[in-house]
Amino acid sequence: MPPLKYGPDGLIPAIVQDAASKRVLMMAWMNETSLQMTLQTARMHYWSRSRKQLWSKGETSGHVQRVVRFAIDCDADTLLFEVEQTGGACHTGYASCFFQTFTPDGTALAINEAKVFDPETKYAR
Amino acid sequence: MPPLKYGPDGLIPAIVQDAASKRVLMMAWMNETSLQMTLQTARMHYWSRSRKQLWSKGETSGHVQRVVRFAIDCDADTLLFEVEQTGGACHTGYASCFFQTFTPDGTALAINEAKVFDPETKYAR
Numbered sequence: 001m002p003p004l005k006y007g008p009d010g011l012i013p014a015i016v017q018d019a020a021s022k023r024v025l026m027m028a029w030m031n032e033t034s035l036q037m038t039l040q041t042a043r044m045h046y047w048s049r050s051r052k053q054l055w056s057k058g059e060t061s062g063h064v065q066r067v068v069r070f071a072i073d074c075d076a077d078t079l080l081f082e083v084e085q086t087g088g089a090c091h092t093g094y095a096s097c098f099f100q101t102f103t104p105d106g107t108a109l110a111i112n113e114a115k116v117f118d119p120e121t122k123y124a125r
Numbered sequence: 126m127p128p129l130k131y132g133p134d135g136l137i138p139a140i141v142q143d144a145a146s147k148r149v150l151m152m153a154w155m156n157e158t159s160l161q162m163t164l165q166t167a168r169m170h171y172w173s174r175s176r177k178q179l180w181s182k183g184e185t186s187g188h189v190q191r192v193v194r195f196a197i198d199c200d201a202d203t204l205l206f207e208v209e210q211t212g213g214a215c216h217t218g219y220a221s222c223f224f225q226t227f228t229p230d231g232t233a234l235a236i237n238e239a240k241v242f243d244p245e246t247k248y249a250r
Contacts, residue, residue, distance in 0.1 A: 021147075071225060071226045078222075094199075102126065
């Protein structure tokens with residue numbers, strides 16, 4: 001692997017895409033440790049900027065992301081992971097965090113999909 | 126549109142995906158002005174962190190990106206644009222900036238595609 005260009009905060013953005021449908025599921029941040037954990041386990045691990053801690057996707061919800069393959073971009077400053085997602089990627093219950101879409105001029109479109117899980121029961125307590 | 130959460134540098138990441146193939150093409154940064162320009166023209170505009178200036182995709186190469194639709198994620202801190210890409214998105218000549226892929230443990234895979242344009246002639250002088 002080429003050396004990666006982490007930002008001044010030591011983080012690199014990781015785009016996550018469903019390996020089968022190619023839908024973009026989420027974007028989160030990795031530091032060097034979370035990337036190492038991801039490569040070692042083939043399960044997505046991130047760095048939470050708000051909680052300032054390592055987290056693994058699914059640790060609370062069970063909605064883990066198994067890595068199928070990944071790519072590093074031409075500038076080595078962005079990662080793209082293709083994953084198999086258990087349940088939904090979004091804490092709101094939707095399959096993808098990008099469920100709210102807009103026309104090119106910024107008009108909101110109706111959300112045309114159902115939640116894949118109930119966040120109330122999933123994240124309660 | 127909901128209010129967006131720009132970072133402390135006034136920027137928000139914009140993931141760009143081919144509207145037809147769903148391939149992720151690139152990730153770049155927008156400030157408020159570049160987003161406004163994008164919405165007004167339906168052509169992708171970004172903020173260059175290295176050159177510290179607004180740029181429109183294709184201004185040098187002709188490889189413009191027409192916006193088909195876009196999404197704002199659940200945290201309102203990441204944008205996802207689906208576009209029609211003229212030519213290739215990557216300055217190296219590949220269709221996508223994510224042309225170098227790896228197995229889940231970080232082993233590089235052979236690049237299994239040809240460049241869609243010659244960057245030497247495209248960006249020369």
